[in-house]
Amino acid sequence: MLIRGLSQLATPAGRGAPLRGKALSEVEVLEDAYILCDGDSIAAVGRMSDLGPLPGDVREIDGRGLCAIPGLVDCHTHAAFGGDRVEEFSLRAGGASYEELHARGGGILSTVRATRAAGEDGLRVAVERHRGWMRAHGTTTFEAKSGYGLDRDTELASLRAVRDAGGVPTWLGAHAVPPEFDGDADAYLDFALTEVLPDAARIAEAADVFLERGAFDSTQARRYLEACRDAGLALRLHGDQFTEQGAIPLAIELGARSVDHLEATGDAGVRALAASDVVSVLLPASALFLGRPMPPGRALVDAGAAVALATDFNPGSAFCESLPLVCSLAATQLKLSPAEALAACTVNAAHVLNRAERIGRLAPGYRADIVLLDAPDWRYLAYHLGGDLVAQVIVGGELR
Numbered sequence: 001m002l003i004r005g006l007s008q009l010a011t012p013a014g015r016g017a018p019l020r021g022k023a024l025s026e027v028e029v030l031e032d033a034y035i036l037c038d039g040d041s042i043a044a045v046g047r048m049s050d051l052g053p054l055p056g057d058v059r060e061i062d063g064r065g066l067c068a069i070p071g072l073v074d075c076h077t078h079a080a081f082g083g084d085r086v087e088e089f090s091l092r093a094g095g096a097s098y099e100e101l102h103a104r105g106g107g108i109l110s111t112v113r114a115t116r117a118a119g120e121d122g123l124r125v126a127v128e129r130h131r132g133w134m135r136a137h138g139t140t141t142f143e144a145k146s147g148y149g150l151d152r153d154t155e156l157a158s159l160r161a162v163r164d165a166g167g168v169p170t171w172l173g174a175h176a177v178p179p180e181f182d183g184d185a186d187a188y189l190d191f192a193l194t195e196v197l198p199d200a201a202r203i204a205e206a207a208d209v210f211l212e213r214g215a216f217d218s219t220q221a222r223r224y225l226e227a228c229r230d231a232g233l234a235l236r237l238h239g240d241q242f243t244e245q246g247a248i249p250l251a252i253e254l255g256a257r258s259v260d261h262l263e264a265t266g267d268a269g270v271r272a273l274a275a276s277d278v279v280s281v282l283l284p285a286s287a288l289f290l291g292r293p294m295p296p297g298r299a300l301v302d303a304g305a306a307v308a309l310a311t312d313f314n315p316g317s318a319f320c321e322s323l324p325l326v327c328s329l330a331a332t333q334l335k336l337s338p339a340e341a342l343a344a345c346t347v348n349a350a351h352v353l354n355r356a357e358r359i360g361r362l363a364p365g366y367r368a369d370i371v372l373l374d375a376p377d378w379r380y381l382a383y384h385l386g387g388d389l390v391a392q393v394i395v396g397g398e399l400r
């Protein structure tokens with residue numbers, strides 16, 4: 001397959017991952033460009049003037065007026081859920097706070113009730129539907145967490161639904177304490193680590209924990225993460241969303257892949273992350289949706305941290321599947337350049353998912369995951385706020 005005559009092709013430069021500092025803004029832009037795919041891989045990219053003779057059986061796509069960027073990678077979603085939280089959203093719009101609703105048994109626990117009721121088939125339908133929404137916004141690789149089942153069957157069904165929809169499953173076994181444990185987080189962890197972890201570890205690639213007041217404390221998070229690490233899972237944390245509770249030092253000590261949220265992170269946390277291999281996953285749609293402070297994106301990049309962007313797509317704190325919108329928020333709220341935003345939701349997000357060797361760039365040997373933007377300049381990705389930008393999505397060399 002040949003995509004010819006593209007207004008621009010834009011890709012993070014180089015081959016390494018994760019990108020930090022100046023390298024995060026090095027985007028290679030080719031004008032009047034082509035992409036040649038062979039099966040599910042990219043064979044060549046270049047300028048039309050350098051395109052050599054091709055074999056006869058090449059399918060051609062007209063790229064005039066379009067810009068190509070790598071397929072977007074959403075490295076943090078909660079796509080496996082039943083029901084919705086539109087009622088709670090309306091209450092929040094009237095002034096109720098997210099943490100108050102959670103403490104009153106609403107919030108995450110109301111989605112736990114709806115997710116348990118959905119059953120395995122209902123969850124499969126939901127994840128596929130959500131995957132379709134994400135793909136329509138240019139996401140070609142998505143991670144999705146369990147964490148709305150919190151019983152053995154529903155957690156495992158969530159992970160299978162994500163895996164079978166082509167997503168990267170993360171076991172968020174420590175998201176909240178389910179009602180049957182009556183607020184006893186330690187007793188719940190006893191159950192989760194003995195009854196669920198052994199099977200979850202066969203399906204999931206990573207484990208995640210919500211380390212926050214009202215959820216799990218750092219002693220409990222450590223216990224959960226150490227057991228998950230020993231079972232072979234990569235580690236991720238929801239940390240510093242509302243308050244700093246030690247998520248960053250714990251993540252660094254345990255060699256976690258990422259700490260995600262960071263809306264409450266102060267200067268010491270920024271410095272610690274910058275000096276570490278832990279990726280800072282920023283979720284500005286969640287901060288916006290909850291009317292909370294934005295994470296210190298500019299400070300993290302300037303300090304040299306490896307930064308990724310994701311939607312946090314979920315029914316409660318970020319009912320948003322659009323990475324282009326997240327790129328707009330990154331530019332307008334976090335003060336990242338469009339180039340930094342692009343790298344953060346391609347190469348660096350792929351690195352969080354341990355896939356940066358094959359995903360996140362438009363270059364020979366990478367998987368043919370390509371988004372064609374209906375725009376004269378690739379930076380419309382961040383510029384066109386909420387725009388209808390995505391003209392075509394190609395996943396593994398197939399038009400979707």
Ligand code: NIG
Pocket residue numbers: 078107108111210238241286312314315316317318
């Ligand atoms: O990343 N903070 C914890 N978990 C999710 C929200 C889950 C929910 O509200 O349903 C988050 O924001």
Ligand code: FE
Pocket residue numbers: 076077078238312
């Ligand atoms: Fe989240």
